[in-house]
Amino acid sequence: MMNSNEIIDDIANKEYEFGFTTDIEMDIAPPGLNEDIIRFISAKKNEPEWLLEWRLKGFAAFRKMQFPSWQHFEMPELDLQALSYYAAPKKKKQLNSLDEVDPELLATFEKLGIPLNEQKALTGVAVDAVFDSVSVATTFKGKLKEMGVIFCSFGEAVQEYPDLVKKYLGTVVPHSDNIFAALNSAVFSDGSFTYIPKGVRCPMELSTYFRINAQNTGQFERTLIIADEGSYVSYLEGCTAPMRDENQLHAAVVELVALDHAEIKYSTVQNWYPGDKDGKGGIYNFVTKRGICKGNASKISWTQVETGSAITWKYPSVILQGDYSEGEFYSVAVVRNKQIADTGTKIHHIGKGTKSRIISKGISAGRGDNSYRGLVAVGPRADNARNFTQCDSLLIGNDCGSHTFPYIESRNKTAMIEHEATTSKIGEDQIFYLNARGIDTEKAVALIVNGYVKEVLNQLPMEFAVEAQKLLSITLEGSVG
Amino acid sequence: MLTIKNLHAEVEGKQILKGINLEIGKGETHAIMGPNGSGKSSLASVLAGRDNYTVTEGEVWFNGKNLLDLSPEDRAREGVFLAFQYPVEIPGVSNLNFLKTALNEIRTYKGLPTIEGRDFLKLTKEKQQLVDFNANLMNRSLNEGFSGGEKKRNEIFQLAMLDPQLAILDETDSGLDIDALRIVSNGVNKLRDAEKSFVVITHYQRLLEYIVPDFVHVLYNGRIIKTGTKELALELEERGYDWLKEELHLKESV
Ligand SMILES: Nc1ncnc2c1ncn2[C@@H]1O[C@H](COP(=O)(O)OP(=O)(O)OP(=O)(O)O)[C@@H](O)[C@H]1O
Ligand SMILES: [Mg+2]
Numbered sequence: 112m113m114n115s116n117e118i119i120d121d122i123a124n125k126e127y128e129f130g131f132t133t134d135i136e137m138d139i140a141p142p143g144l145n146e147d148i149i150r151f152i153s154a155k156k157n158e159p160e161w162l163l164e165w166r167l168k169g170f171a172a173f174r175k176m177q178f179p180s181w182q183h184f185e186m187p188e189l190d191l192q193a194l195s196y197y198a199a200p201k202k203k204k205q206l207n208s209l210d211e212v213d214p215e216l217l218a219t220f221e222k223l224g225i226p227l228n229e230q231k232a233l234t235g236v237a238v239d240a241v242f243d244s245v246s247v248a249t250t251f252k253g254k255l256k257e258m259g260v261i262f263c264s265f266g267e268a269v270q271e272y273p274d275l276v277k278k279y280l281g282t283v284v285p286h287s288d289n290i291f292a293a294l295n296s297a298v299f300s301d302g303s304f305t306y307i308p309k310g311v312r313c314p315m316e317l318s319t320y321f322r323i324n325a326q327n328t329g330q331f332e333r334t335l336i337i338a339d340e341g342s343y344v345s346y347l348e349g350c351t352a353p354m355r356d357e358n359q360l361h362a363a364v365v366e367l368v369a370l371d372h373a374e375i376k377y378s379t380v381q382n383w384y385p386g387d388k389d390g391k392g393g394i395y396n397f398v399t400k401r402g403i404c405k406g407n408a409s410k411i412s413w414t415q416v417e418t419g420s421a422i423t424w425k426y427p428s429v430i431l432q433g434d435y436s437e438g439e440f441y442s443v444a445v446v447r448n449k450q451i452a453d454t455g456t457k458i459h460h461i462g463k464g465t466k467s468r469i470i471s472k473g474i475s476a477g478r479g480d481n482s483y484r485g486l487v488a489v490g491p492r493a494d495n496a497r498n499f500t501q502c503d504s505l506l507i508g509n510d511c512g513s514h515t516f517p518y519i520e521s522r523n524k525t526a527m528i529e530h531e532a533t534t535s536k537i538g539e540d541q542i543f544y545l546n547a548r549g550i551d552t553e554k555a556v557a558l559i560v561n562g563y564v565k566e567v568l569n570q571l572p573m574e575f576a577v578e579a580q581k582l583l584s585i586t587l588e589g590s591v592g
Numbered sequence: 593m594l595t596i597k598n599l600h601a602e603v604e605g606k607q608i609l610k611g612i613n614l615e616i617g618k619g620e621t622h623a624i625m626g627p628n629g630s631g632k633s634s635l636a637s638v639l640a641g642r643d644n645y646t647v648t649e650g651e652v653w654f655n656g657k658n659l660l661d662l663s664p665e666d667r668a669r670e671g672v673f674l675a676f677q678y679p680v681e682i683p684g685v686s687n688l689n690f691l692k693t694a695l696n697e698i699r700t701y702k703g704l705p706t707i708e709g710r711d712f713l714k715l716t717k718e719k720q721q722l723v724d725f726n727a728n729l730m731n732r733s734l735n736e737g738f739s740g741g742e743k744k745r746n747e748i749f750q751l752a753m754l755d756p757q758l759a760i761l762d763e764t765d766s767g768l769d770i771d772a773l774r775i776v777s778n779g780v781n782k783l784r785d786a787e788k789s790f791v792v793i794t795h796y797q798r799l800l801e802y803i804v805p806d807f808v809h810v811l812y813n814g815r816i817i818k819t820g821t822k823e824l825a826l827e828l829e830e831r832g833y834d835w836l837k838e839e840l841h842l843k844e845s846v
Contacts, residue, residue: 543640
């Protein structure tokens with residue numbers, strides 16, 4: 112019989128389930144970061160001049176910037192010159208339909224549980240599949256187009272809807288925002304583009320699935336979502352990567368724009384390869400996600416379930432510019448082995464009567480280290496702004512850590528800001544109590560963890576909530592028996 | 593049903609149980625009394641399989657199985673139930689969801705189909721009435737913010753739901769008001785039958801007026817030093833434990 116300590120130690124031995132690689136012919140640029148490679152990417156993608164200029168501005172900004180040092184973990188050395196900045200599955204010819212996508216790629220996504228064949232696809236979910244740096248397929252495009260919804264790869268949007276892209280690109284996350292965003296602006300290869308026209312309630316969940324496959328590459332994609340007046344969209348992002356011994360960099364940018372009375376719900380289930388039990392390998396997930404509630408009474412809601420990556424470093428933020436606009440952040444971040452997560456949110460209250468709600472649930476197991484870092488800023492115009500923050504940490508075992516860094520900056524006396532924080536530990540006596548009722552330790556931990564994250568998972572669309580719950584129990588499996 | 597032979601156990605290197613012998617037959621109810629710190633809860637913990645206790649000597653047999661070989665959850669599934677002296681709080685886990693999980697784990701172990709939806713709710717209603725358990729507590733987190741008495745009632749409610757063969761009640765009476773004591777005892781009495789056995793750990797004779805035991809044992813310093821019938825409880829109520837301790841010292845010095 113294993114005692115709880117042994118069971119908790121055992122957490123490290125659970126294997127990552129998506130660690131396979133795909134053998135496929137690739138176009139890979141030689142390693143190195145310079146203007147030539149940027150011109151190469153831009154030319155490969157047949158981009159207009161203004162976009163190349165914008166990339167080069169991003170690169171110029173990047174060169175002036177230093178890696179930040181305020182994070183609560185030791186920043187690994189990143190040799191950006193050793194990476195290749197372009198990797199794409201070789202296309203035989205122009206693709207006209209899904210049937211022409213390389214079967215090897217279709218098989219890869221199928222194996223990941225993301226069938227790209229529309230007959231097999233989850234009903235009610237349209238998927239844009241990104242393999243290494245490039246979007247390989249987008250499902251249900253035709254059906255969405257009938258309603259005026261644009262959902263396509265970023266590259267396609269640049270060709271087909273250049274005015275929309277030009278109008279919004281970089282308006283939420285400028286090319287010089289931070290070093291990773293600047294790098295992304297310079298070398299981003301593809302991503303997803305979504306536009307929901309006025310008054311349209313998008314009839315299905317839109318979803319991007321990111322897969323890193325190639326070795327020694329970084330993944331830099333951009334997502335841009337615009338919800339025009341009175342529209343609604345729910346968007347989901349999922350991701351996995353093969354098990355590799357070296358670390359891989361993922362530096363994405365996501366920009367959301369909500370106009371008057373529009374609502375965007377953005378959900379992420381992040382399951383990048385976390386590295387092995389000794390902390391070897393794994394993805395560095397350094398992502399800039401920001402949304403702006405530009406219009407009055409608009410709403411942006413971030414929900415994230417973070418279980419993978421060696422290091423997760425991201426703060427999905429909301430700028431509440433429109434009066435009476437609303438921002439939400441719901442997060443579950445799990446770390447085990449030697450994983451590090453430094454995540455949280457920033458909410459900027461600018462318009463009057465703006466509201467925000469932050470629910471953060473950290474779970475640490477093994478030797479994992481989890482930090483919540485959140486900023487709630489209230490500007491002078493934001494009369495009667497309100498924020499509620501609940502920030503909880505759950506510890507499993509004795510060798511893990513959790514930290515909370517809440518920052519509050521209020522420049523308006525009428526603002527009401529509430530912050531609550533708790534730390535709890537799954538105690539041996541709790542486990543024993545459940546054991547004594549016939550529930551084994553693994554189920555007992557799952558029961559406690561599910562109860563703990565319920566409030567966040569409830570925000571996810573049904574199928575994904577179920578997926579996320581499964582993912583959490585798989586992630587914590589070894590920790591518990 | 594349960595045979596305890598020469599049971600020795602220690603916790604944190606300290607010997608707590610020093611040779612317990614006890615035989616509990618089918619349908620019997622045994623009361624265990626004894627001064628604070630004598631080892632009553634420790635005995636219950638060892639039987640339920642708490643892992644900070646180490647058994648250093650002795651055996652425990654339950655329905656022909658070596659109980660000490662089983663994991664705590666398997667002991668529960670085999671039909672051993674411990675109503676805790678101090679039930680823990682588990683935030684976020686609803687009482688109802690917890691009970692359903694527990695019940696179905698036990699049923700699956702026994703090869704019975706799981707019980708769902710309406711059948712489960714029906715069973716819940718029926719057992720709630722048995723111990724007059726406040727239905728509002730069902731949807732709350734397990735024991736979180738429950739009053740002392742509510743926690744104790746919840747233990748007995750779980751007992752009724754899980755229907756074990758051997759129930760060990762560790763000071764279930766402490767913390768209950770006078771009415772609750774009567775209600776809970778009546779509930780326990782309704783559960784008693786020829787197949788089930790009870791071990792009732794208590795400090796007070798009063799409980800044993802409601803739940804009348806077949807045997808009363810006195811545990812002192814890790815050993816059972818006296819066994820009698822329900823009259824022994826009355827005598828203890830009147831005279832305390834000192835006379836027994838003296839008897840014991842006399843015996844030991846001979
Ligand atoms: N984890 C532990 N570490 C050290 N000593 C312990 C531990 N658990 C129990 N003990 C000791 O074991 C002895 C027996 O405790 P136990 O709880 O079994 O007594 P009890 O008979 O149930 O007492 P009460 O009537 O007060 O409930 C006590 O001296 C107690 O301090
Ligand atoms: Mg006790």
